[in-house]
Amino acid sequence: MKREILITSDGSTTIHLPDWDEQYHSKHGAIQEAYHVFLRAGLDTVMVNTRKLAILEIGFGTGLNAFITFLEGRKEKLEIEYVGVEAYPVAASEVLKLNYVEELKATADQHLFDKMHEISWEEQQGISEDFKLTKRKQFFQDITDKAAFDLIYFDAFGAKNQPELWTAPIFLKMYEAIRENGVLVTYCAKGSARRAMQAVGFSVERIPGPPGKREMLRATKKPIV
Numbered sequence: 001m002k003r004e005i006l007i008t009s010d011g012s013t014t015i016h017l018p019d020w021d022e023q024y025h026s027k028h029g030a031i032q033e034a035y036h037v038f039l040r041a042g043l044d045t046v047m048v049n050t051r052k053l054a055i056l057e058i059g060f061g062t063g064l065n066a067f068i069t070f071l072e073g074r075k076e077k078l079e080i081e082y083v084g085v086e087a088y089p090v091a092a093s094e095v096l097k098l099n100y101v102e103e104l105k106a107t108a109d110q111h112l113f114d115k116m117h118e119i120s121w122e123e124q125q126g127i128s129e130d131f132k133l134t135k136r137k138q139f140f141q142d143i144t145d146k147a148a149f150d151l152i153y154f155d156a157f158g159a160k161n162q163p164e165l166w167t168a169p170i171f172l173k174m175y176e177a178i179r180e181n182g183v184l185v186t187y188c189a190k191g192s193a194r195r196a197m198q199a200v201g202f203s204v205e206r207i208p209g210p211p212g213k214r215e216m217l218r219a220t221k222k223p224i225v
Contacts, residue, residue: 060084
């Protein structure tokens with residue numbers, strides 16, 4: 001499938017798949033979207049209760065979400081264990097064309113962004129003393145974690161191209177993987193996705209979306225009374 005590097009509205013790059021009319025991040029701003037959906041709506045919510053977090057990312061992709069989580073975690077003095085699941089890793093030649101480090105004014109951490117992509121798969125690696133990363137080359141339907149995470153970044157490709165990733169069986173795996181009071185955030189706001197989340201037990205709310213989207217979804221695993 002053809003792949004192109006695209007400059008989004010905030011100046012940051014993403015990978016565009018013209019055959020699907022799909023990209024890894026919003027054309028309205030890759031970095032803006034990542035901060036809004038995953039950090040402000042997700043990380044900020046769960047770090048109120050703990051400074052030690054386990055995070056699962058569904059779709060490691062370009063590494064943008066992991067990198068900004070590392071930067072935010074360092075600023076907030078968080079201890080983070082991060083698991084990124086990806087069935088089709090981004091090629092090293094594409095990583096070289098991504099400008100996130102420059103756009104985030106984090107050139108001193110370029111070697112850490114590079115390290116995130118260079119480390120081996122399937123085993124935990126230390127990016128810093130307080131940020132441990134495990135990359136798993138895995139299909140989402142093969143996830144079997146149980147009550148292991150405080151936060152899930154659900155960043156799969158959209159339902160128009162991969163509808164099977166936005167169904168109750170996948171969200172049941174997410175529900176089982178997350179701990180009580182854990183939070184799942186996604187850029188998606190489709191009613192079918194919301195209903196699938198609710199069907200497996202999540203409490204779901206619509207909240208304001210990132211630039212270019214009116215709404216997004218945030219789901220919480222409420223304690224069973």
